[in-house]
Amino acid sequence: MSAGAQTQAVAGEHAELRARIAELWARRTQLTEADAEARETVWEAVGLLDRGEARIAEVAPDGEVVVHEWLRHVLLLMFRVGKLEHSEAGPLRFADRLPLKREHPGVRVVPGAAARFGSYLEPGAILMPSFVNVGARVGSGTLIDTWATVGSCAQVGRDVHVSGGVGIGGVLEPPAAKPVVIEDEALLGSRCIVVEGARVGRGAVLGAGAILGPTIPVFDAQTGEELARGRVPDWSVAIAATRPREFPGGTFGLACVLVIKRLAEGERHDKAAIEALVRTHGASL
Numbered sequence: 001m002s003a004g005a006q007t008q009a010v011a012g013e014h015a016e017l018r019a020r021i022a023e024l025w026a027r028r029t030q031l032t033e034a035d036a037e038a039r040e041t042v043w044e045a046v047g048l049l050d051r052g053e054a055r056i057a058e059v060a061p062d063g064e065v066v067v068h069e070w071l072r073h074v075l076l077l078m079f080r081v082g083k084l085e086h087s088e089a090g091p092l093r094f095a096d097r098l099p100l101k102r103e104h105p106g107v108r109v110v111p112g113a114a115a116r117f118g119s120y121l122e123p124g125a126i127l128m129p130s131f132v133n134v135g136a137r138v139g140s141g142t143l144i145d146t147w148a149t150v151g152s153c154a155q156v157g158r159d160v161h162v163s164g165g166v167g168i169g170g171v172l173e174p175p176a177a178k179p180v181v182i183e184d185e186a187l188l189g190s191r192c193i194v195v196e197g198a199r200v201g202r203g204a205v206l207g208a209g210a211i212l213g214p215t216i217p218v219f220d221a222q223t224g225e226e227l228a229r230g231r232v233p234d235w236s237v238a239i240a241a242t243r244p245r246e247f248p249g250g251t252f253g254l255a256c257v258l259v260i261k262r263l264a265e266g267e268r269h270d271k272a273a274i275e276a277l278v279r280t281h282g283a284s285l
Contacts, residue, residue, distance in 0.1 A: 014045075014048065014054070017041070017044060017045055018070050020041050021041065021042070021045055021070050021073060021074055021077070022070065022073075024038050024041060024042070024077055025070075025073045025077065028076070028077060028080060031077065031080045031081050032080070032081070033080075033081055033082065033083045033084075033097075035081050038077070038081045039081040039082065039083075042074055042077045042078050042081055042082075043078075045071065045074040046074060046075070046078055046117065046118045046134075048071075049071065049074075049118045049119070049120060049134075049135060050101070050117055050118050050119070050120060051120065052120040052122065052137070054068070054071055055068070055071075055120070055137050055155065056068060056071050056072055056135045056137070056153040056155070056179055057153065057155050057178065057179045057181065058155065059181065059183070065178050065179075065181055065197075065199070067178055067179065071135070072135070072153065072172060075118065075134055075135050075152065075153070075172055076172055076173070078097065078098060078118070078134075079097055082097030082098055083097065084096065084097055085097070085099070087099050087100065089114070090111075098116055098117055098118065098134060099116075099117050100114055100115065100116060100117065101115045101116065101117050101119065101121070102117075104121060105123060106122075106123025106124060107121045107122075107123060107124070107125050107126070107127065108125075108126045108127065109127045110126075110127060110128050110129055111129070112128075112129025112130075113127035113128060113129050113130050113131075113144075114130075114131050114132070115127065115131070115132035116132065116133055116134045117134070118134035118135055119132045119133060119134055119135065119136045119137070119138070119150075120136075120137045120138070121138050122137075122138065122139050122140040122142075122158070123140060124140035124141050125138045125139065125140060125141070125142050125143075125144070126142070126143045126144065127144050128143070128144060128145050128146045128148075128164075129146050129147065130144040130145065130146065130147065130148045130149065130150070131148075131149045131150070132144065132149075132150040133149070133150060133151050133152040133153075133154075133170050134152050134153075135152045135153040135154075135170075135172075135179075136150045136151065136152060136153060136154045136155070136156070136170070137154075137155050137156065138150060138156045139156060139157045139158035139159070139160065139184065140158050140159075141158050141159040141160075142156055142157070142158060142159060142160040142161070142162070143160070143161050143162065144156075144162045145161070145162055145163050145164045145165075145166070146164045146165070147164055147165045148162045148163070148164060148165060148166040148167070148168070149166070149167050149168060150162070150168045151167075151168050151169045151170025151171070151180065151195075152170030152171065152172050152179075153170060153171055153172065153179035154168045154169070154170060154171075154179050154180040154181075154182070155179055155180070155181045155182070156168070156182045157181075157182055157183045157184035157185070157186065157202070158184045158185070159184055159185045160182055160183075160184065160185065160186050160187070160188070161186075161187045161188065162182070162188050163187075163188055163189050163190040163191075163192070163208070164190050164191075165190055165191045166188045166189075166190070166191065166192045166193075166194070167191075167192070167193045167194070167195070168180050168182065168188075168194050168195075169193070169194065169195030169196055169198075169213075171196065171197065177196065177197060178197035179197065180194050180195065180196075180197060180198055180199070181197075181199045181200070182194070182199075182200045183199070183200060183201050183202040183203075183204070183234070184202050184203070185202055185203045186200045186201070186202065186203065186204050186205070186206070187204075187205045187206070188200065188206050189205070189206055189207045189208035189209070189210065190208045190209070191208055191209050192206050192207075192208065192209065192210050192211075192212070193210070193211045193212070193213075194206070194212045194213075195212070195213045196213045196214050196230075197213075197214055197230065198212040198213050198214060198216070198230040198231065199230065199231045199232070200212070200231075200232045201231065201232055201233050201234035201235070201236070202234045202235065203234055203235040203263060203265070203266070203267070204232045204233065204234060204235065204236050204237070204238065205236070205237040205238065205263075206232055206238050206239075206257070207237070207238065207239035207240060208240070209240045210238065210239060210240040210257055211240065211255045211257075212230060212231075212232065212257055213230055214229060214230040215229060215230070216229060216230055216255055216256060216257060217229050217243070217256045217257070218230070218231060218232060218233075218238065218256070218257045218258075218259060219241070219243075219256060219257070219258050219259065220259050221258050221259060221260045227259065232257065232259070233259065233262075234265070235262060235263040235264065235265050235266075235267065236259045236261065236262050236263060237259070237260055237261040237262075237263065238257045238258060238259045238260065239257070239258055239260055240255070240257065240258075241255075241256050241257065241258035242254060242255060242256060243256045
């Protein structure tokens with residue numbers, strides 16, 4: 001079944017639940033943690049996200065990112081009606097309105113890793129000591145490496161390598177904001193920052209330390225052409241760079257991203273070759 005067909009099926013199957021969420025959203029300012037019925041409705045919807053039966057966002061057949069706002073409303077409502085409760089993980093003790101996931105069928109979870117209830121981890125995903133926030137989705141075969149974070153509602157595809165210390169930003173508000181999308185087979189180098197609806201295309205490589213957001217320009221190193229802001233094209237290798245800007249106090253370099261190579265569609269990453277390529281340009285993975 002296509003992504004669009006799946007979306008329509010979920011919307012149809014859960015139309016009654018969606019209507020209840022809309023009613024709660026309309027009077028959200030009146031809700032408190034004392035509203036047990038509202039909390040039950042919200043938790044029913046969060047459970048869909050937790051089991052992977054629904055998702056906050058997805059890439060439509062036309063290539064655009066579609067955000068299912070009613071599910072984002074669910075997460076915002078959760079913080080209004082959820083009770084602050086204590087939980088434990090080994091010797092660690094937490095206080096939150098949302099528990100950690102307790103079940104990870106088919107997922108390797110290394111001690112020190114944590115995923116909140118309402119996130120979905122496909123079987124075959126691997127979490128090193130890292131954090132996955134509510135509403136996020138991590139695909140099969142994807143490695144979330146040490147001290148990396150996957151923010152709320154972020155969508156990370158299959159067979160992705162999210163290197164150590166990467167910060168994938170979350171987004172619950174404002175309502176028009178789009179989540180970060182990392183497409184299948186991408187590689188994010190160490191300490192990258194990808195935020196505010198930025199998108200890394202399928203099979204793309206983003207070198208270490210790069211900052212990617214909606215205001216960050218992406219340039220083609222061969223032509224000098226500015227590509228779409230906040231988006232690394234499919235099957236390309238991109239690195240952190242700067243562009244000169246004049247200010248009263250002098251000329252300063254502002255962040256940008258530079259596409260230094262185009263890969264053949266479907267070409268698998270040769271880590272040694274990619275590392276050598278980016279080092280040639282004074283960067284690294």
